[in-house]
Amino acid sequence: MNSLFEKIRDLELEDPETGRFFCEMRRSRRCRHLRLSVYPDGRVVLTLPLHESEKKALAFLEEHRKWIQKKRLVFRSRSHAGSAEGENGEFFPGKTSSCLFYPSEMMLPWISSSPLKVEYQWKDCCWTGICVSSDRKTIEVSGNILDYECVENAFKLFLKRNAEAILGARIQSLAQQLGPEFYFQKLTVRLQKSRWGSCSPARRNISLNGTLIFFPQELMDCVMLHELCHLKVRNHSSRFYQLLESVCPHCHEKNIRLSQ
Numbered sequence: 001m002n003s004l005f006e007k008i009r010d011l012e013l014e015d016p017e018t019g020r021f022f023c024e025m026r027r028s029r030r031c032r033h034l035r036l037s038v039y040p041d042g043r044v045v046l047t048l049p050l051h052e053s054e055k056k057a058l059a060f061l062e063e064h065r066k067w068i069q070k071k072r073l074v075f076r077s078r079s080h081a082g083s084a085e086g087e088n089g090e091f092f093p094g095k096t097s098s099c100l101f102y103p104s105e106m107m108l109p110w111i112s113s114s115p116l117k118v119e120y121q122w123k124d125c126c127w128t129g130i131c132v133s134s135d136r137k138t139i140e141v142s143g144n145i146l147d148y149e150c151v152e153n154a155f156k157l158f159l160k161r162n163a164e165a166i167l168g169a170r171i172q173s174l175a176q177q178l179g180p181e182f183y184f185q186k187l188t189v190r191l192q193k194s195r196w197g198s199c200s201p202a203r204r205n206i207s208l209n210g211t212l213i214f215f216p217q218e219l220m221d222c223v224m225l226h227e228l229c230h231l232k233v234r235n236h237s238s239r240f241y242q243l244l245e246s247v248c249p250h251c252h253e254k255n256i257r258l259s260q
């Protein structure tokens with residue numbers, strides 16, 4: 001196997017709605033688990049790790065037939081209805097499962113108040129790049145789009161870069177408004193699941209969760225102000241909450257909204 005992928009064969013499948021269609025079965029050097037992908041154009045790809053048996057792969061495909069039908073139907077209804085509302089929640093679909101649903105649209109609230117279309121373009125290379133079109137209506141994903149990990153990493157990098165720019169500029173301006181006591185040394189942005197932010201007052205470093213850019217400005221500010229206040233008061237004492245309330249009224253209620 002010289003390239004990253006090797007096609008094994010096309011499998012013919014039956015869909016009660018759309019009739020016959022093909023699923024491409026391929027082997028990948030980089031793939032570590034069996035993987036099933038459904039693309040917005042209706043294509044289905046079953047990817048096997050280098051040493052996985054075809055028998056197991058076919059059983060996996062059989063198990064997920066209903067899932068494939070559902071996803072293809074979603075894409076089909078969307079292409080019929082133009083920019084109909086979609087299930088945007090399925091972004092990063094394969095975090096733990098091996099069934100992938102490449103989103104055909106995504107909400108990027110810092111770019112537009114309506115969903116952006118996602119277009120995928122395959123190129124014979126080992127990387128994937130993501131950019132937003134100049135009219136800010138389309139997210140262009142191009143490169144090795146058949147490798148899910150590659151696409152996932154590209155999305156993560158894209159979000160991290162956006163978050164670094166947006167959160168970096170905002171926290172800098174908040175710190176300046178608050179005064180010299182709130183000066184910080186360094187901001188780190190991570191795409192985490194659990195924590196919204198943290199602060200190390202000794203080093204004057206702040207860390208923020210990059211996914212905050214999907215939240216309204218006031219909630220974003222609330223997390224940033226919380227961490228900035230830790231530069232003055234390390235713990236969660238009543239003195240801390242007094243300080244926080246003075247710079248961010250109703251911060252506690254907003255925190256509750258964030259934790260929901």
Ligand SMILES: [Zn+2]
Pocket residue numbers: 226230236
């Ligand atoms: Zn805290």
